[in-house]
Amino acid sequence: MIFQESSNHNGDSIHCSNNNGxxxxxxxxxxxxxxxxxxxxxxxxxxxxxxxxxxxxxxxxTVASVNMYVELPHxxxxxxxSRFIEILSKHRNSISSSTISSILTDMKERLQAASAHxxxxxxxxxxxxAPVTGAVALMEYGCILAGTQEDNKAADLTLGVIVxxxxxxxxxxxxxxxxxxxxxxxxxxxxxxxxxxWMEDLIKLVENSASSQVYALLKRSDEKFVTExxxxxxxxxxxxxxxxxxxxxxxENFNWFSVAAENFESIHNHSAYAFLxxxxxxSEENQEPRDIGRG
Numbered sequence: 001m002i003f004q005e006s007s008n009h010n011g012d013s014i015h016c017s018n019n020n021g022x023x024x025x026x027x028x029x030x031x032x033x034x035x036x037x038x039x040x041x042x043x044x045x046x047x048x049x050x051x052x053x054x055x056x057x058x059x060x061x062t063v064a065s066v067n068m069y070v071e072l073p074h075x076x077x078x079x080x081x082s083r084f085i086e087i088l089s090k091h092r093n094s095i096s097s098s099t100i101s102s103i104l105t106d107m108k109e110r111l112q113a114a115s116a117h118x119x120x121x122x123x124x125x126x127x128x129x130a131p132v133t134g135a136v137a138l139m140e141y142g143c144i145l146a147g148t149q150e151d152n153k154a155a156d157l158t159l160g161v162i163v164x165x166x167x168x169x170x171x172x173x174x175x176x177x178x179x180x181x182x183x184x185x186x187x188x189x190x191x192x193x194x195x196x197x198w199m200e201d202l203i204k205l206v207e208n209s210a211s212s213q214v215y216a217l218l219k220r221s222d223e224k225f226v227t228e229x230x231x232x233x234x235x236x237x238x239x240x241x242x243x244x245x246x247x248x249x250x251x252e253n254f255n256w257f258s259v260a261a262e263n264f265e266s267i268h269n270h271s272a273y274a275f276l277x278x279x280x281x282x283s284e285e286n287q288e289p290r291d292i293g294r295g
Contacts, residue, residue, distance in 0.1 A: 035074045040117060042069035043084045050095045050122060052143070055198045064095075064122035070113035083110050095120070097145055097196075100157055104149040115150040124161075124199060130215055130222040131229075137217035141203055144190070160190035161202050165210030166226065167263050170234035182230050184214060185263040187240060191248065192256040209243035211235045237261040237274040245276050255280045 046066040054060040068084045087106045091099060100118060107116035121144045128139040142162030149155040165185050173180035187206045207213040212230040215222065235243070240261040248257045256279045263272040 031075050031077065037074040038072040040069035041072045041079050042067070042117075043081055046085070046088065048088060048092070048095075048120075050120065052096070052122065052124060053198070055200050056127065060125065062122045062124065064120040067117075067119040068107065069117045070107055070111045071115040072113070079111055079113075086110070097157065097159065100145065100147040101149065101155040104147055104155050108149060115148065117146070117148045119144065119146040126200060126203070128215060130218050131213075131225045132221040133219045135217045135219055135222070137215070139214075139216045141199075143199060156192070158190050158192055159199070159202075160188060161199060161206065163187045163189070163203050163206040164214040165207060165240070166212040166214055166230050167237070167240060168211040168230040168234045170236060170239075172267075173231070173234050180231060180234065181265075181267045182211065183263050183266040185210070185237070185240070185261060187244065187262075188258075188260045189244060189248070190258045191254045194253050194255065197253060205247050206244055209235075209247065210240055237263050237272045241274045241276040245278055249278060249280075252280075 044067045046068070048064050048066050049061060050064045051059045051061055066088065068088070070079060072079055084107070087103065087110060088095075090106070091103050095103070104116045104118055107113065107118070121142065124141045124143045125138045126141065127136055129136050141164075144160035144162075145157075146160070147155045147157045163186070165187055166182055167185050168180050168182040187210070189202060189206055191202070211233045212226050215226070218226065241259040244259045245257070248254050248259075256277075258275070258277040260275045261273065265272055
């Protein structure tokens with residue numbers, strides 16, 4: 001099909017005709033007179049197969065939920081939603097952290113936007129052994145790869161992991177004659193980085209900062225080990241975010257990071273939550289992390 005376009009007085013394409021001469025109005029390209037730019041407009045929750053790097057096997061196939069947005073100028077009525085899908089299809093065999101920048105550039109160029117944002121959320125699986133018996137099962141972790149590109153600046157890339165952990169309450173242990181309440185929690189870590197690193201290492205760093213790790217498969221001897229390990233390593237949510245932050249701050253690869261911990265309390269009808277964000281100083285001045293505790 002052949003299309004011929006015409007423009008309005010601002011040079012915007014307002015309609016096109018196919019090879020049969022049928023007139024089709026391009027509403028998105030019409031001028032909007034409310035003079036309000038939109039920061040992000042696009043498509044969300046596109047389910048798409050992607051390959052991600054896997055230290056054990058080289059790569060693993062997973063399915064991502066993809067969000068794609070661009071900035072819409074104040075004088076444009078709408079964006080062209082189909083172009084997001086076309087761009088995603090173009091890069092379907094090469095979507096990774098190393099190609100995010102080129103995808104963002106394509107989004108800006110095809111949609112004539114000043115900025116573009118891309119986010120991929122996907123499950124990542126690690127074959128994990130139980131601590132005593134060595135029983136093997138796949139453990140699922142959440143991952144979020146995101147990138148933003150503005151004007152002619154380099155793309156700003158972040159990688160996040162969502163890691164299930166076990167925490168045991170230090171207060172409960174201290175005041176109880178025997179036992180202590182524990183619970184499963186989720187720790188979300190997002191980092192900006194200088195060079196490639198394995199997601200598995202970031203996940204392990206988080207797991208080693210909690211009272212105990214969570215496993216997909218445990219036999220009785222494993223369960224005993226996990227229970228006693230948690231009892232010997234009590235952690236508040238405040239402890240978890242600080243433990244993670246200390247380790248990340250010691251690694252020069254990470255210029256910025258945030259850490260959030262949420263405990264799904266076993267004896268309360270609410271969750272306990274803590275958040276910490278850190279930016280590595282560019283000078284000799286020391287900068288302490290900012291954290292929000294229990295209050």
